[in-house]
Amino acid sequence: MRPTRDVFPSSPLGTVLLGTYPVSRSGAERETTDPIGAALRDPRVRVLPLRDGSMPVRAAEGSARLAWRGSEELTGEDPARRGEQELAHLGTSSDGAPVVLDFRPETLPEQMEAGDPWPGDRPECADETWEGLREVAPRLDAEEATWATIAVALATWHAEGPHCPSCGSATRIAHGGWARVCQAEDREIFPRTDPAIIAAVVHTDDAGVERLLLGHSTRWPEGRFSTFAGFVEAGESLEAAAAREIWEESGVEVDRVEYRGSQPWPFPRSLMLGFRARAVEREAARPDGQEIAHVRWFTREELESEVLAGRLILPGAVSIAHHLIADWYGGPLPEPEPEGGRSF
Ligand SMILES: [Zn+2]
CATH class of the missing domain: 3.90.79.10 (Nucleoside Triphosphate Pyrophosphohydrolase)
Structure with missing residues (x-):
């Protein structure tokens, strides 16, 4: 369920910039059979690409907005190679759009080895810049700063967790991108803080x-x-x-x-x-x-x-x-x- 905005949880510090906006995380959706596929089929979907900790942003009168993508860049590719495993369904925006994180590694095809996920591109658009969370967060609104924080936290964890901490076997992404599962032990591994x-x-x-x-x-x-x-x-x-x-x-x-x-x-x-x-x-x-x-x-x-x-x-x-x-x-x-x- 989406939190109600008039019961915004606050502390004596008030609104701290990162992570305080009560976004609707995909708690229920991530347990369905194809949460990422369902989100990508919604025409309202907003996809945030993250490459090496940077995200695309557009300047907007002293502030900035995330340069969300549609699903075309993901669904237009051969599904077997589109890197759908390097995606996470983060939740639902305040205006009802599914929010998806695309954290495919930024690897050139000639550097790839068999079995590597399909790399993501990092298109340079004239009105966009790629910036890290620390740089852009002060110029984003509270909701976008929170989505960007979740995106960086989750993508960083995935990048560090290709292997099971218990047995060392390969892991795969599960629960809409919010967990990994050890392929040998079928053990679930969740992001740590x-x-x-x-x-x-x-x-x-x-x-x-x-x-x-x-x-x-x-x-x-x-x-x-x-x-x-x-x-x-x-x-x-x-x-x-x-x-x-x-x-x-x-x-x-x-x-x-x-x-x-x-x-x-x-x-x-x-x-x-x-x-x-x-x-x-x-x-x-x-x-x-x-x-x-x-x-x-x-x-x-x-x-x-x-x-x-x-x-x-x-x-x-x-x-x-x-x-x-x-x-x-x-x-x-x-x-x-x-x-x-x-x-x-
Ligand atoms: Zn294991």
Whole structure:
């Protein structure tokens, strides 16, 4: 069933860009005998080609739209070679069209070996560009950003899963593209998601002044700071993972962690679980020197003045880190003044 739009599920973070739109996934259709064939026979079908993580988009007045295809490019080919196994029925768009992902590999025919799936093309149209999810998502509307996120997550999983993790045999696509089946054991294998925590660490001093702790990664350009993040380890709760990652990266102990919202991050298969964590002592902060080169506390006024002066670069709106910082800041984050400071 399609979710009702007036019961849109929200978290304290509000609408995070990727994956929050309640699209109608193909939960029921994918269990039918030929979900992809049925979707392709519907004249309204929208097919999204994905090649090496990129998708075709068209510019539209400061924003962008996905350049959906019809089914002609798929059904016009010899069905035995059209690569129908490299397709997934993602669901139904808000206006009732079936949504299909075409994730055929981008391989030149002369590089193919017997048994390889038929490759997909990547036509360059004058009014289209091919862009990755991170680049295009901020310009897509919430529904298209969500379809694109599902597409990247699923295609990445398929690309990494041609063999059974148990016995190493070849697997085939099943359930409308939402699972694979081991050919030897008939075992079903479903997409995995790796949970990762991301936390805004905050402190309130005796005078009532609130500060946010941000870290600068050793891999980042000067001035870029963000919240702390890391993968949840085996047998670990989210709260323990948040406390451990914050302590490892910043030296700060936290005595309270509060869930604020989540975001899929399919690079390649993370689910970012966002928290606000309360620091016990501000003075303990120090970088780990490995992943984090600098840590710094910011009051709201310092955060704003450093951004406006071009000395502080905050994460972009595509990431949940941006929303966690804005959640603490209490509104939209400041942006550097165009005429002053550096351009990023
Ligand atoms: Zn197997």
